[in-house]
Amino acid sequence: MSPPDTAAPPAYGPPALPRPGLPAGSHLLRLAPNPAGRDLAVGDIHGHFSKLRDALARVGFDGARDRLLSVGDLIDRGPESERALEWLAQPWFHAVRGNHEDYPVRLVRTGLVDRENYARNGGGWFLALPPEEQARHAAAYAQLPYALSVPTPQGEVGIIHAESPSRDWQRVAQALILRSARGLATWSRRKAQEGDTTPIAGVRAVVVGHQPMADPLVLGNVHYIDTAGWTPEGRFTLLDLATLQPV
Numbered sequence: 001m002s003p004p005d006t007a008a009p010p011a012y013g014p015p016a017l018p019r020p021g022l023p024a025g026s027h028l029l030r031l032a033p034n035p036a037g038r039d040l041a042v043g044d045i046h047g048h049f050s051k052l053r054d055a056l057a058r059v060g061f062d063g064a065r066d067r068l069l070s071v072g073d074l075i076d077r078g079p080e081s082e083r084a085l086e087w088l089a090q091p092w093f094h095a096v097r098g099n100h101e102d103y104p105v106r107l108v109r110t111g112l113v114d115r116e117n118y119a120r121n122g123g124g125w126f127l128a129l130p131p132e133e134q135a136r137h138a139a140a141y142a143q144l145p146y147a148l149s150v151p152t153p154q155g156e157v158g159i160i161h162a163e164s165p166s167r168d169w170q171r172v173a174q175a176l177i178l179r180s181a182r183g184l185a186t187w188s189r190r191k192a193q194e195g196d197t198t199p200i201a202g203v204r205a206v207v208v209g210h211q212p213m214a215d216p217l218v219l220g221n222v223h224y225i226d227t228a229g230w231t232p233e234g235r236f237t238l239l240d241l242a243t244l245q246p247v
């Protein structure tokens, strides 16, 4: 008998909502409302899917009703990065693109990635994959939107990896047409490091990761939820988008 596969996505009943596709040319995916269940956002995962599975079990997550919304950085650093594709295939799992998904996409498309820098930042597993596996991963990450918009009874909530490239969420889809805005969305640490409390207009709240913290932090209406669940001392914060409180 083989040991249980703790890094595999858990199995649930059929999902209440279909998985929406990203419209061609768009970098922002709008989800349908989810009146039947909870929408929980999770911070950077970085190849720690077993630990994520434990965190979901603790809060009674049920993929037949609930949705899990990732702020990106599913891969690198941790031991289970290769499992990201299985998680991304689940109808209850949605993710935006983080800077760590940006590395493999660029590497496969252009080769213009500093391999030593990527290896130092946890990309060794990817660099060691055969080319066809690298291409399979890069193709999946290239399909991820840079931003998600999630309707809640209290108003729209935005999800983006690092920071909103516009002060008005209603302009984010337009802004993301620019490469520079996509760079801010995935890489910037400026607002977090400056403690910028300027709220993002046109949206109830924006949820981000990218900047590891001991506890979740709210600056203006921006919720920073990367509580370093991918480190031994950290934990996964699961933020309920209806209440904007961790569960």
Ligand SMILES: [Mn+2]
Residues within 6 Å of the ligand: 044, 073, 098, 099, 100, 161, 186, 209, 210, 211
């Ligand atoms: Mn990041």
